[in-house]
Amino acid sequence: MWVRGYRIVRTTCIVRFEQIHIENFRNHRLTNLPAAQGINVLVGENGEGKTNVLEAISFLCLTKSFFGNMDRHALKFGAKSFTIEGIARSQAGRAYSIRVEYSGEESRKDVFLNKAAVEKFSSIVGTFPLVVLSPESAAITFGPPAERRKFLDFVISQSSRVYLEDVLDYRRILRQRNKILIDAKIAKTNPRKLLEPWNTELIERGTGIVLRRRSFIEEFQPIILHVYQELAGSEEIPGLRYAPSFDLSGATSEKEVQNRFEEELERRSVEERRSGSTVVGPHRDELELLLNETSLKGFASQGQHKTFQIALKMGEFHYLRERCHETPVVLLDDVFSELDAQRAERLLNVVMNLGQAFITTTSDSWFPPDFDWSGPHRRFTVHQGSVFHEEATNIIS
Numbered sequence: 001m002w003v004r005g006y007r008i009v010r011t012t013c014i015v016r017f018e019q020i021h022i023e024n025f026r027n028h029r030l031t032n033l034p035a036a037q038g039i040n041v042l043v044g045e046n047g048e049g050k051t052n053v054l055e056a057i058s059f060l061c062l063t064k065s066f067f068g069n070m071d072r073h074a075l076k077f078g079a080k081s082f083t084i085e086g087i088a089r090s091q092a093g094r095a096y097s098i099r100v101e102y103s104g105e106e107s108r109k110d111v112f113l114n115k116a117a118v119e120k121f122s123s124i125v126g127t128f129p130l131v132v133l134s135p136e137s138a139a140i141t142f143g144p145p146a147e148r149r150k151f152l153d154f155v156i157s158q159s160s161r162v163y164l165e166d167v168l169d170y171r172r173i174l175r176q177r178n179k180i181l182i183d184a185k186i187a188k189t190n191p192r193k194l195l196e197p198w199n200t201e202l203i204e205r206g207t208g209i210v211l212r213r214r215s216f217i218e219e220f221q222p223i224i225l226h227v228y229q230e231l232a233g234s235e236e237i238p239g240l241r242y243a244p245s246f247d248l249s250g251a252t253s254e255k256e257v258q259n260r261f262e263e264e265l266e267r268r269s270v271e272e273r274r275s276g277s278t279v280v281g282p283h284r285d286e287l288e289l290l291l292n293e294t295s296l297k298g299f300a301s302q303g304q305h306k307t308f309q310i311a312l313k314m315g316e317f318h319y320l321r322e323r324c325h326e327t328p329v330v331l332l333d334d335v336f337s338e339l340d341a342q343r344a345e346r347l348l349n350v351v352m353n354l355g356q357a358f359i360t361t362t363s364d365s366w367f368p369p370d371f372d373w374s375g376p377h378r379r380f381t382v383h384q385g386s387v388f389h390e391e392a393t394n395i396i397s
């Protein structure tokens with residue numbers, strides 16, 4: 001059932017963090033954050049450690065940094081290990097604990113869900129779905145196709161374990177295949193025989209990825225339309241168009257897509273031998289972003305880009321909530337300071353209805369002066385790697 005563009009989900013479960021404990025992570029020596037159920041605003045000057053708190057939350061949800069940084073970079077200078085722990089509770093009252101430990105000496109990371117060691121980290125991705133909007137999100141609309149593929153992979157992986165496994169496998173196969181191609185190019189040999197077994201795997205995994213990307217984009221289109229218009233309040237119509245690396249038109253079944261992939265691989269075999277790399281496959285896909293049927297790139301204003309980025313992320317929230325039956329945690333890093341007053345107000349209204357959010361800002365002047373901080377929303381200040389709850393009299397860390 002759809003209401004105002006969103007499908008009403010009856011089985012969605014809301015898991016919210018109640019406590020976040022951060023030790024020796026970036027500039028945080030010991031931080032305890034008693035998180036509120038709704039909006040958690042982290043206010044502080046530049047370089048105080050606000051984004052670091054969000055990055056710590058991303059370790060709890062994704063087992064790694066949303067920046068894609070190496071774990072050891074997050075280790076506090078001079079410390080031997082870091083620990084991040086989150087205590088969460090579902091609406092039904094079920095308690096969860098998630099703990100990430102990293103040892104610098106051993107370069108070893110351990111993850112514990114409800115005190116049990118997690119063998120395969122990818123298995124818990126999606127347990128606490130996450131939506132992140134940060135200055136880096138600008139790359140989704142401004143950057144090269146790889147940024148949009150990253151967006152697709154990030155969203156779909158959190159809602160489909162099979163997709164995540166396909167992507168990880170595909171990357172491995174691609175590396176092997178590219179190695180054969182580059183070796184053959186250097187040695188001036190024909191790699192055809194060596195490539196054969198890898199082609200089969202590439203096509204199989206790649207087809208899974210292509211099919212899921214295609215259906216995701218179809219499902220995502222009405223969501224993005226609604227969110228964009230809610231934010232922009234205008235006649236602008238956003239659109240998404242999938243541009244795969246080989247022609248998919250008319251191919252509906254898995255077998256048909258596999259055949260197309262195989263034909264294109266064959267057709268471009270000379271080109272890939274010349275370049276020493278695989279030139280066909282989902283690693284060459286593009287997701288075109290449109291506004292009123294025109295490409296966003298080279299045409300849209302800064303404000304339209306920004307609105308599109310926010311709409312993609314808010315759309316991601318609604319999509320994940322529906323698919324994972326969990327309400328994602330929302331992280332907004334430095335988003336409000338860049339918006340004009342009207343857009344900031346609209347975004348705040350949208351975010352207040354989302355669930356739990358963590359928002360960093362250097363100034364909270366965009367909040368209405370009479371905003372009620374005593375209910376489900378809390379304001380913290382961050383200073384030199386310590387977090388203080390403003391309304392509480394005691395220091396938290």
Ligand SMILES: Nc1ncnc2c1ncn2[C@@H]1O[C@H](COP(=O)(O)OP(=O)(O)OP(=O)(O)O)[C@@H](O)[C@H]1O
Nearest residue numbers: 026027046047048049050051052073074075076077
């Ligand atoms: N591994 C580390 N160990 C100790 N301190 C670190 C480490 N990595 C980063 N820092 C420190 O963390 C601080 C930056 O924190 P963060 O990015 O969270 O700031 P911020 O409050 O978000 O600032 P801004 O408003 O500029 O975005 C810097 O002072 C930096 O030196």
Ligand SMILES: [Mg+2]
Nearest residue numbers: 050051334360
């Ligand atoms: Mg920051």
